[in-house]
Amino acid sequence: MLKEKNFYKEGLPVNVITADIQEYPIHFHDDIEVVYVLKGTVKLKNGYYTYTLKQGDIFILNDREIHSFYHTDEPNMVMMLQLDLSYFSKYYGNLKNSFFVTDMEDDDDESLEALRGILARIMLEVLKKGYGYEYKIIEGAHNLLANLLANFQYFAMEDGRFVNEAKNMGNKVLAGRLNRITDYMYENYTRRLTLNEIADREHLSIYYLSHVIKEATGLSFQELLSFIRVEESEKLLLGTNKKIGVISEESGFSAIRYYIKYFTKWFGMHPAEYREKYTGRVSSREISAQYTLSKPDDILAAIKHQSKEIYTSYEREQGPALTIVNLDLDEPLKHMKDVECGIRDLFSFSSMAPGAFAFNMLTALNEHVIAAGENYIITRLHRGHSDKDAFSILLYNNNDKIMELARKGLSLEETQNRLVEFQDGSEILIKISGMNGQYQISRYKFSKENILMSYKVKLGISNALAKRERLTSRWATTPTVDFTTVTTVDTLSIQSNLKGFSAELILIDKKG
Template sequence: DMEVVYVLEGSVILRNGYYTYNLKQGDIFILNDREMHSFQRTDEDNLVMMFQMDLTYFSRYYDSLKNNFFVTDVEDDSDESLEVLRNLLAKIMMEIIQKGYGYEHKVIESTHNLIACLLSDFQYFVMENGRFKNEMKNKGNKILAGRLNRITDYMYDNYTRKLTLSEIADREHLSIYYLSHIIKEATGLSFQDLLSYIRVEESERLLLGTNKKIGAIAEETGFSAVRYYIKHFEHWFGMHPLEYRKKYIGKIISRDIEAKYKLATPAQIESAIRKQVKGIYADYADKFKAKPVIIDIDIYDDYAEVESEPPVMSEIMERDVNKVLAEPYRKMMEMQENIISSGENYIVSTKCKYPGALDSLSILMYNFDENTGRNLRKILNRDDLLRIVRNYENEMEFLVRCTGLSGTFRIIRYRLGKESFLAKIVHEADSGARESVRENLINKLTSEGNISTGSYISSDALSVRTIFEGIGAELILIDKV
């Protein structure tokens, strides 16, 4: 799991591996997967949010998320991206505390935006004065950052065996010299030093979490000899592995050891919130078995390919027999926007004429599978449509990830679910029949779409998530405030 620590009040001492950090109000610290850590109070009271993310769940959407390395600079209070993180964490926390209607969905969606922010602004790092420091904005090269992610992913996955610079260079189709240069430029370390760091870092869990002998730990983490393990461990941790074990065993809190808090302290409340958040992810992981539909939109790349042909969906929605289903589609088409991406059951468009001035985005999504799409192209009457809508019960999850959007955005969502479409179809068929006031009201309320509004602050990437059970549609309007 990955944990985000956000100090809301007071201060706290965080020990992360060998290093100690004094976190004050407003600071955010990322505890990456596999990092062992502990907390210690200062002489003032504190209130700390500890937001734990289940990486197994979110890795369904983000490749290699478990091996990403995120760093926040706790000494840079002026970083605007930190303010974005604070807003997202506050939104998540309030949703969990208030437990309003649909709060689980809102928490998941906000977490996607949190991860998008981390991937955009907090995963590029250099080594400075013996510590990792975030420099994504200074480097400004996300292509290089992506390549470095692949390299470090591979190193974390293969550090237990003999691993060479030549092997990775071949995988990346780079010369050994250039690969060595970009690793040194990005991390301040040579390839061999970075590999040794990863091995030593991984050995800490075995050192403090097991009773294995030093020789066994050295072999298990890829060192060819115990003396090399001791040498590199002393370089990074400042002491012999056995001395480190004696000094810190039982004091570092791992993922499997519950922290010991005094009764009625804020830490207990935070622990309860953390458990609730983990439960949300577990529920969703059990419920949604189908592979999610992930739509990646790069505002600059996709805008260069504005689609001139009618969207594929038009073959279904412009048939008269499907006019009830087509209501959200017609609303979108009436805006006459530029379509920048579309598929069998989604459309993404914008009213802006060029990406530099892009301040709005429209997203339309429908839940029907390929087979249902074929049937909707062939049906001849209302009864056929009614049968399809009634019988289609598949679940579908959409995640739209937009990069290139920065600022504060208002999001309006217009949603029609299965029951709404059924009510519309039945009401249209019985429009000539006499209905009681009550029946008329029920049909009207059931057939109306659900409208919700919200806002998000984005530094570069914005994620929008929606879930359907049975036939459904959602039109989402995103506008810069």
């Protein structure tokens, strides 16, 4: 069927599909569709014009616009976001026949960047599906529409296609007037429609209205009306078996010769030729969309590449990264000589040395490593008669950003400045089963401020201070200490929350 019906999840008037499109046959729907190319290129046929959209491009398919997609020689990843007009029209009066154009001369225009950011956040909410994500998606859709209404209702004809007319951006009076005019033309194009009729509705002279339309769109009133009629006739050409003369009349043309003239002007061929060429490419039961849904991890990677700041901001808002470590002491524990250890790798870089105090403390204990990961090391004191008497846990808020910083080979001062900006948090839960009895837990926490002061001491900044200030600066490198005694049956849980580049060393000793 030429007309496709979009189905929305109950309570969520937004659909999002992200895929590698091989071919999506000719179709239209009554809703707005936002196309955002996350990777590669894709061909989009929109009415009479075929666009090649590249990575970062956004295209708005206004309601009822006939369109289709075709692949190029390279893989693509395309986000297709559909907005239910029956829902959003309650909030925006003339949304149904609004005409949005994002084809701009400057791909890095601020308004386009804002659109990319909004779409990235919507996609992240779709993927993460956190608490209340449906409301966040709807909120994102409102922000998207507000941006479109503010910045992308201005269009003009240039080189055979509509482009965004940035010079009129922000002119709300003009935007409102054009919206009312085009809305009225779309609703009444099938009958005789005159400039005088619209001028009366807008309380303008026909001369001034003619000037406004020509100046704003690059088309005369008659050219704009003929375009709307030709555009709407495409549905009858491809979706029915009606004769050309009947289609001409139902589209509002007074004579078939005018229909053929204007159709040929826009589509570059006779209506009958167009029907013959494209009828076999219309969406139907036999001809369906061919695409491969993109994997969530691939989508995340594309968004991170395309909108890094949005991705980082979103991740930060979601709370600290969570690491859960399960260690069973009833299973044989072995000395791990060549364990993958992110913390040990981190401190192989000299620029990170001032932050290594907690790591050096653990190393000085000379215990056996029994578990390790990107941000933790667990060791045991081997006493021969028992493997369950004493353990040490070292935790660092270490992630890809910190490792990337370490690999840059920056000076101590440059590294310190970067660490000041590092705000990420992490939550780490260590669950050790097979432990019974009373244990003393000694916790030494090195805050972000402790470590930054260690950099200042290393750089000799504190040497320039007065004696009292030098003394207090050294105190500032001292960790906070906490001692507790716990009684456990089978499982001991240790939880730590770290903010910024910080660390914690936890010593666990059995009492008695």
